[in-house]
Amino acid sequence: MASQLQVEVVAVEEKVWSGEAEMLVARTTEGELGVLPGHAPLLGQLAEPSQVRVKLGGGEEITYDVDGGFLSITDGA
Numbered sequence: 828m829a830s831q832l833q834v835e836v837v838a839v840e841e842k843v844w845s846g847e848a849e850m851l852v853a854r855t856t857e858g859e860l861g862v863l864p865g866h867a868p869l870l871g872q873l874a875e876p877s878q879v880r881v882k883l884g885g886g887e888e889i890t891y892d893v894d895g896g897f898l899s900i901t902d903g904a
Contacts, residue, residue: 855898870899
């Protein structure tokens with residue numbers, strides 16, 4: 828199991844942010860979802876409006892306001 832997530836935040840026209848994180852939290856149409864390393868693959872629709880929070884090492888957090896879109900979790904293989 829990986830100790831970090833590889834995260835990419837992508838808008839329609841560009842990649843907004845890319846890097847390693849300890850956890851990702853997003854609100855989908857099915858409810859709030861926390862993603863840790865080793866999470867099962869998943870495709871979810873982001874709630875409108877909502878936030879995506881990327882939790883980095885050392886307690887730092889990056890927050891993005893989103894207006895719809897999708898959350899895709901792959902196994903990285």
